[in-house]
Amino acid sequence: MSKKSYITGFPRIGEQRELKRILESFWAQKCSFNEVENVAKELKKRHWNYQKEAGIKYISSNDFSYYDTMLDTAIMLSAMPKRFSDLANETQYFSMARGNKESVAMEMTKWFNTNYHYIVPELSLEDEYRLNSEKIINEYKEAKAQGIKTKINLIGPITFLGLSKRVDRGDTYMLHSKVLPIYESLLKEIATLDDEITVQIDEPIFVKDNDPKVLSLIKPTYDALSTISESIKIIVTTYFEHSNEATRILVNTPIWGLGLDFLYGEKNKESLARIANSDKKLIAGVVDGRNIWKNDIKRTLELLEDIAKVVPKEQLFVSSSCSLLHTPFTLKYEEKMDREIKNWLSYAVEKLDEVSLISKLFFEGEESLNNHEKVVLENNTQANKHRKTSTVIHDKNVQNKVANFNKFTRDGQYEERIKIQKEILGYRELATTTIGSFPQTPEVRKARQAFKNGLISKEDYEQQMKAYIDDCVAFQEACGLDILVHGEPERNDMVEYFGEQLQGYGFSQNGWVQSYGSRCVKPPFIYGDISRPKPMTVEWMKYAQSKTEKIMKGMLTGPVTILNWSFVRDDKPRDEVSKQIAVALSDEIDDLQNAGIQIIQVDEAAFKEGYPLREADIKTYEAWAVRDFKIAVSTAKEETQIHTHMCYSEFNDIIKTIEAMDADVISIETARSGNELLKIFKQVGYKQEVGPGVYDIHSPRVPSVEEIVQQIKLLLEVLPKEQLWINPDCGLKTRKWEEVKPSLSNMVKAVQIVRSELV
Incomplete structure (x- = not known):
């Protein structure tokens, strides 16, 4: 195991969509919710073990969800719309997501620029929030019972507010003073779980063009959360773009580390000097969590070496660029795929091996590899070289047709048509x-x-x-x-x-x-x-x-x-x-x-x-x-x-x-x-x-x-x-x-x- 290998998050649906099947069986009243819980427990156990066996050090809990993590965060805050307040437990949860005979579901929209959809929390100024930490605490304990000490993943308070909507038409950020104390209470409870515990707080809202009002919330939020307990190491994670404005502020808070995406947020390199001059750890997202192509390990090592010219290696960790939720589970079942093409691909389980191998190479050198790892590295080199020259990729006829295509609009104006x-x-x-x-x-x-x-x-x-x-x-x-x-x-x-x-x-x-x-x-x-x-x-x-x-x-x-x-x-x-x-x-x-x-x-x-x-x-x-x-x-x-x-x-x-x-x-x-x-x-x-x-x-x-x-x-x-x-x-x-x-x-x-x- 490389002590510096890190996975932002992992798929939860199951390698053969087990969660989908049991949920739909439950919704069709063909099984009890107890059966759903049993399948979920087995999936979490399996997913943690996949990461452990691949040699990943930083494995997540609370990245699992029965439906959506934004919905889970609303439940954690007890931020439920009144029309669902009389329902209990799982009935309430799934009614919020899917609606019921009496009430329409909560709105759903895209998670940034991905094809994942999240449930949009409904908030109002009159809301009274209270902590419901049961899922988060229980999941950490589940993993620990399996011999796996996880980091705990949370949706950050600023992102939660930024992606929610006010049903009373006000500004969601006005509720910051109500929401932050709930997060503080949560971290106090988390601090009792272990002598030392890592909490990954996802703040992808920081990668957008935020106005000064939003940026002004960062320092008071993370000054407060980072001083709850000395036993908690907070990592603020962003992905899908650069977050330089937020990073400029975060390096001046007591957080332990920053998770940044260097593939889709290449401009994050502009923040390296600030990170180097702080005591913050940098969790470098260099293995693509959004696409399925096999990592070019040599190219990734060059990227890491460039980063290390500014940020010392002792401050660095190797990570996926974002949660692997956005990639398929494993290539293991791809039995019919053309072998040439399959050799160019990497799904979530395969990306675990990539993160682990890259981390070992970067921090310990090629001489640390065993024979199997050396073969994997050589195969990686050859697969990437072959993909660049393969005749199945390049078609001159297509290229010429597209280059010469010159009809860019249809005939007639709309009013005439x-x-x-x-x-x-x-x-x-x-x-x-x-x-x-x-x-x-x-x-x-x-x-x-x-x-x-x-x-x-x-x-x-x-x-x-x-x-x-x-x-x-x-x-x-x-x-x-x-x-x-x-x-x-x-x-x-x-x-x-x-x-x-x-x-x-x-x-x-x-x-x-x-x-x-x-x-x-x-x-x-x-x-x-x-x-x-x-x-x-x-x-x-x-x-x-x-x-x-x-x-x-x-x-x-x-x-x-x-x-x-x-x-x-x-x-x-x-x-x-x-x-x-x-x-x-x-x-x-x-x-x-x-x-x-x-x-x-x-x-x-x-x-x-x-x-x-x-x-x-x-x-x-x-x-x-x-x-x-x-x-x-x-x-x-x-x-x-x-x-x-x-x-x-x-x-x-x-x-x-x-x-x-x-x-x-x-x-x-x-x-x-x-x-x-x-x-x-x-x-x-x-x-x-x-x-x-x-x-x-x-x-x-x-x-x-x-x-x-x-x-x-x-x-x-x-x-x-x-x-x-x-x-x-x-x-x-x-x-x-x-x-x-x-x-x-x-x-x-x-x-x-x-x-x-x-x-």
């Missing part, structure tokens, strides 16, 4: 539709898996998928929806499905990553130049359209979302990869409209997710992200209506960028936030049509007709009926038919009521 579209398409005001997907039933998943495994023929598989499409179309027609979708039964995931048909993409069997709660995604990875060998959706859409006289909406995932929801190659700039995807999609859109598909939705659910965390970098991102959406739809004729969809976004700061994308219709998630997000569209005089979500699809509850009527009326207070579409918040893939059918039927009935009142 929408007149043509409305005349041809003939849809009514408050037109009803869905975002695209319908429930992925066990039968659909089983058939798709059987086809992938060669257990059923292509003909049998397609027959089953078409039967599902038939049912989807029949239900939508009976329900009374205006614009239909085919339900996407053939699609395992909105990115993976397209990646499977694009050259330059790779796939995993078990590369699952937690998105929120029990929801896991299996991102594909881009290893080479991207091209589209053949049409990807045309035959499915032609079939679906043949089953109805109504308009069938074509469904594509946009280039920026495909990029942001993939593990992207690290040997080419992201904007160049995005442009390759956009050019490929432009061919697909042309094929779809030529096949008679009149409305095409190009989802950019992850558009906002890719935004840089620092304002100085935003314009560059927006420029190429808008460019590539417009390239993708550039082949669309004036009469082809282009829709897009965006998830969980604060639109105030990007509304002009959305306008520049020039989609004819945009649908957005707003159900958990009322019509607040929509007001910016009115304020800027947004011309295009908008489909705000009228009910939350992330909750199993079925909204009533009256509830949706009220929601539509709230929308009409902001935008005129001529500009509004009515749809759910997002796709319905994760819901069950017994939830979907009454919800959509109620939505259509609500629209009929509102239409009759508007006559």
Whole structure:
């Protein structure tokens, strides 16, 4: 074991999604919560042992969660919304996250610029907080009983406040004086656990452009927390960007150490001299916690040596750049992956070995390695060398096509296009539709898996998928929806499905990553130049359209979302990869409209997710992200209506960028936030049509007709009926038919009521 190896955090879903399965069994009332707890205990034990066996010194407790660590922190503070106050224990916890029959769930949004979602705490000035330390203390004791002394991970008070919302519309930071004493009480309790204990306090909010008011909270906070007990060593950790402004302050507090990301926050190097002149330990994040490529150990050692030219080695530790929560669990189950490509990859368990080996090399030298470690190092060198020259990566034809592509916008101005579209398409005001997907039933998943495994023929598989499409179309027609979708039964995931048909993409069997709660995604990875060998959706859409006289909406995932929801190659700039995807999609859109598909939705659910965390970098991102959406739809004729969809976004700061994308219709998630997000569209005089979500699809509850009527009326207070579409918040893939059918039927009935009142 290297005494200077450090892991910021570890995945919690389980190497084969054990936590997901037991949670969903519990929610379906097929098991008790005691069974959930037993699975959780086994997972934590296994995860701690993985790290111990890899030689990691600093292993975390309290990085495990049944749903989300921000939600856990709200529970620790007893900061629960009043609508859940009468519920007990796990019922309260999961109702806050998922809602129940009586109450809507708390809002959910993206964790910085990742695809992980956190539950947004709801706070108010009248809150009275009290400490609930049970989970934190018990988890530390669990690990200790296994012979593992952990560091305790906490979400920091400033980040907690910065990522929360005030339901009474005030400033969350005004609650600092109420929250800080709870953290002080918590640390006093932690101090009783051992003679010496390390507490990692995550403050990723420090990597954003914070105003002086926020920065002014840092010193009093960490002066107070660092002097609670001499037995506690506090490490303040940031990731995803640099935190130089905060570091400048933190080095003048009594904290023990700083965790900084030197891969995504390269500018953290500017703080090295300040750290060197203090007594602070530097936990250097040099092994990528967000991507899956095998670490280039020699290159990483060079980075560490550069850091050590300023900060003495005795102050340094080797760490992951952030929690490994954002990477798949282990390569162990990747039995079908091409060996050449698999040799370039590293998941969470493999990254443990990388951190351990790099730490040993850096602090003890190559002569300290045993024979096995020397072989691992040599294999690492050869794998990285081979990846740079492999012929499966570089495609001159793709490079030339993209370089010579010169159509950067579609024909016609919006005002002209929408007149043509409305005349041809003939849809009514408050037109009803869905975002695209319908429930992925066990039968659909089983058939798709059987086809992938060669257990059923292509003909049998397609027959089953078409039967599902038939049912989807029949239900939508009976329900009374205006614009239909085919339900996407053939699609395992909105990115993976397209990646499977694009050259330059790779796939995993078990590369699952937690998105929120029990929801896991299996991102594909881009290893080479991207091209589209053949049409990807045309035959499915032609079939679906043949089953109805109504308009069938074509469904594509946009280039920026495909990029942001993939593990992207690290040997080419992201904007160049995005442009390759956009050019490929432009061919697909042309094929779809030529096949008679009149409305095409190009989802950019992850558009906002890719935004840089620092304002100085935003314009560059927006420029190429808008460019590539417009390239993708550039082949669309004036009469082809282009829709897009965006998830969980604060639109105030990007509304002009959305306008520049020039989609004819945009649908957005707003159900958990009322019509607040929509007001910016009115304020800027947004011309295009908008489909705000009228009910939350992330909750199993079925909204009533009256509830949706009220929601539509709230929308009409902001935008005129001529500009509004009515749809759910997002796709319905994760819901069950017994939830979907009454919800959509109620939505259509609500629209009929509102239409009759508007006559």
